[in-house]
Amino acid sequence: MSDPLPETGDGIQLNAVGNPTDLRLEMPTLMARELCKSYRVGSGKLQVLRGASVDLYGGQICALMGSSGSGKSTLLNMLGLLDKPDTGKLWLHKKEVQNLGQAAAARLRAAGLGFVFQQFQLLPELSAFENVLMPRRLAARGWWSRRKEERRSAREVLERVGLQDRLHHKPSQLSGGEQQRVAIARALVSKPAVLLADEPTGNLDRKTGTETLDLLLRLGREESAAVLLATHDPDVAARCDRTIFIRDGVIFNQVPE
Ligand SMILES: Nc1ncnc2c1ncn2[C@@H]1O[C@H](COP(=O)(O)OP(=O)(O)O)[C@@H](O)[C@H]1O
Ligand SMILES: [Mg+2]
Secondary structure (H helix, E strand, O other), X not given: OOOOOOEOOOOOEOOOOOOOHXXXXXXXXXXXXXXXXXXXXXXXXEEEXXXXXEEEOOOOEEEEEOOOOOOHHHHHHHHOOOOOOOEEEEEEOOEEOOOOOHHHHHHHHHHHEEEEOOOOOOOOOOOHHHHHHHHHHHHOOOOHHHHHHHHHHHHHHHHHOOOOOOOOOOHHXXXXXXXXXXXXXXXXXXXXXXXXXXXXXXXXXXXXXXXXXXXXXXXXXXXXXXEEEEEOOHHHHHOOOEEEEEEXXXXXXXXXX
């Protein structure tokens, strides 16, 4: 029988969710409880999340598996403050964040959250360098000295993803794998505590997908980010530290029922 799990100040039981025991005593970087989300469809309502709870820990890469349409992207959008749950709570670094206004959520996103999407979602008119600079600019205060520093960090992170020779290419002038590497650089330029990746290799061929996943996992580990990676590919999930499953709008840990 294991020890009782610690509780947060809000009386929420932290969940061991298949982590090594030392993680039980650590506060999750991102913690979601009982998230519910429905979409209005015509005159009806489609209930997608029905009380989904998730803990993400710094330095741990977690796969989120579930069939197509099970709500993976919906959940990632809630965790990344891109959309609001109908009910439920969300904490980032112990701060309750599900009720933030748009401006505060945008600031927090720019500073503390990184996203990688299946469709890359780069701005087509901007170069690789400008795309990576964008989150820093959104969080910036505009001092020139800061701008120099931002440009340096954008250049550095593009070097880390191996694109030092592609800084001034537009997305249309890059291969799919290169575009996703720009997106990874953009996600990591602010050194986010949380990295959310939504089927990041889903639009790439097998070989490029594997290389891109290698890069994403390596950089996620180097940054000690709390990573959640949505995928329907068991080979991708097998490369992560743990796997959670979404079904019928709730999260199952480790083993799908
Ligand atoms: N904005 C929306 N309006 C209405 N229905 C939506 C919307 N976004 C997603 N859905 C529906 O919610 C369900 C879950 O979608 P999604 O989260 O994208 O699933 P997954 O990423 O696991 O494939 C799907 O049935 C989808 O059609
Ligand atoms: Mg999806």
